[in-house]
Amino acid sequence: MPPPSLVDVLRHIAREEPLTATVRAFRGLTREHLGQLLDEAAEQLGGGPREAEAPDSEPAPMAEPVSTVPSIEAVGPAAGGALNRVRVYSDGAARGNPGPAGAGAVLMNTEGAVVARLGKFLGHQTNNYAEYMGLLIGLQHAKSLGAREVEVFADSELLIRQLGGRYQVKSPTLKPLFLEAQKLLATFGKVKLAHVPRAQNAEADEMSNRAIDERM
Numbered sequence: 001m002p003p004p005s006l007v008d009v010l011r012h013i014a015r016e017e018p019l020t021a022t023v024r025a026f027r028g029l030t031r032e033h034l035g036q037l038l039d040e041a042a043e044q045l046g047g048g049p050r051e052a053e054a055p056d057s058e059p060a061p062m063a064e065p066v067s068t069v070p071s072i073e074a075v076g077p078a079a080g081g082a083l084n085r086v087r088v089y090s091d092g093a094a095r096g097n098p099g100p101a102g103a104g105a106v107l108m109n110t111e112g113a114v115v116a117r118l119g120k121f122l123g124h125q126t127n128n129y130a131e132y133m134g135l136l137i138g139l140q141h142a143k144s145l146g147a148r149e150v151e152v153f154a155d156s157e158l159l160i161r162q163l164g165g166r167y168q169v170k171s172p173t174l175k176p177l178f179l180e181a182q183k184l185l186a187t188f189g190k191v192k193l194a195h196v197p198r199a200q201n202a203e204a205d206e207m208s209n210r211a212i213d214e215r216m
Contacts, residue, residue, distance in 0.1 A: 010038050036127065085110050085190075086147040088138035090154050091204035092122075092130025093212060101125035102216070104207025105138030107145070116141055117203070119211035131156040132177035134208055139184040149190040153201060160195040 087108040094101040101122040107115040118137050122130055135154065142150050154160055161167040162178060163185070169178045185191050198205065210216060 010041055013038055083109055083115065083145050083147050085149040085151065086115065086142040086145060087112075087151045087153065088135070088142055089196075089201055089204040090131070090134035090138045090152065091201055091208045092127060092132070092134040092156075093205065093208040094125055094127040094130050095212065098124055098126045100212050101127070101130040102208045102211030103130050103133035103137055104204045104209070104211055105134050105141070106203040106207060107138060107141060114203075115145065117207050119207040119214075119216040121211045121215045126173070128156070128158065128171070128174055129177065130208060131159050132174060132181060134204060135159065135181055136177065136184065138204075139181065143184065143187065148188060150185070150188045151192040151194070152185075153194050153196045155196055155198040155201040155205075157195050160193050164193055 087110070088105060089108070090103075090105045092101065092103050101124065103118075103120045103122055105118045107118075109115055118141055120133060120137055122133055125133075131154065135152065138152075139150065152160075152163075158167065162169050162174075163181060169175050
């Protein structure tokens with residue numbers, strides 16, 4: 001058996017090691033974010049994002065229909081009426097990747113006021129699966145509000161670039177979610193897709209982790 005490559009070692013650490021001391025040493029760093037950083041380092045060493053180059057090898061044994069209603073926390077008077085344009089901040093978390101996973105989304109109006117917070121527990125899934133589910137529950141709720149325009153913000157560069165056509169989707173696990181997202185986006189009159197730093201997506205990240213903790 002050949003010795004493992006540096007890429008293999010980094011990916012193993014990202015998925016299997018608790019990394020408690022490292023998380024404790026850097027203020028504001030979560031285990032999920034650290035795992036994502038290690039995955040990104042492995043992707044750079046390996047010549048690009050793993051999901052963009054090869055099928056997702058992680059199974060999705062507990063995949064649920066994307067139309068399943070998430071837990072919704074409506075906020076403010078705007079939640080009860082139609083909105084012309086909605087900002088959707090979406091995120092996903094998987095503790096172990098794959099592991100217990102949750103999807104989260106926060107919807108805002110154009111003034112930045114929160115309209116709704118959504119969370120959905122996904123069972124045992126990968127982080128990329130959870131990222132797509134966060135987007136889907138956000139888009140579905142935006143449609144239910146009557147929004148005609150949508151602005152999507154996510155800290156997953158992979159998700160944004162796949163939806164923007166810069167990366168192909170070869171993963172059999174992600175492909176159905178990608179197609180569902182494309183279908184939903186096509187129903188809006190105007191769409192904006194933006195990759196944002198993790199710090200600017202903190203509320204959606206909180207909802208995805210709440211979904212895991214509270215089995216939302």
